Amino acid sequence: xxxxxxxxxxxxxxxxxxxxxxxxxxxxxxxxxxxxxxxxxxxxxxxxxxxxxxxxxxxxxxxxxx
Numbered sequence: 243x244x245x246x247x248x249x250x251x252x253x254x255x256x257x258x259x260x261x262x263x264x265x266x267x268x269x270x271x272x273x274x275x276x277x278x279x280x281x282x283x284x285x286x287x288x289x290x291x292x293x294x295x296x297x298x299x300x301x302x303x304x305x306x307x308x
Contacts, residue, residue, distance in 0.1 A: 252260070268276060 265273065
């Protein structure tokens with residue numbers, strides 16, 4: 243089985259240790275919020291790479307017509 247972080251050279255033991263440290267540092271109540279924020283950030287990053295970001299085009303168009 244290939245793990246997503248295997249590219250970074252992390253095995254299953256290191257991933258579990260990393261998750262435990264994160265749990266201790268941030269607490270159980272903050273981890274879902276952090277995960278959600280990271281997910282939204284990655285989604286916006288991929289959108290920007292694909293060129294689907296139409297917000298910039300709208301702002302430029304309004305400023306040129308004014």
